[in-house]
Amino acid sequence: MSPDDPIAELLGTSRADAFAPGFADRVARRVAADRRARGSVATVLPGQFRRIVPALVAASLALAVANWWSGRDAAGLPRVTLADALTVGDTSGSLP
Secondary structure, eight states: OOTTOHHHHHHHHHOOSSOOTTHHHHHHHHHHHHHHHHOOHHHHHHHHHHHHHHHHHHHHHHHHHHHHHHTTTGGGOOOOOHHHHHOOSOOTTOOO
């Protein structure tokens, strides 16, 4: 910028050469107050858990259903029911 620029002149006249006395103390107090207001990890973690876990459960169920649905007749494998799985000794429907 050129020295004739009015914006440069306004910026030059309004800038501060130093912070006001006690600035660092005020910032440190504000940061400490913010930390106390937010709480510790032990208090924040359960709230985050309650907020995130339902979404994770829903996503897991959706993936499980999608996996089951897409693998119903995959690769020509025979369909296995719970009764088939619980039958002991009958291998007539076993895989080759």
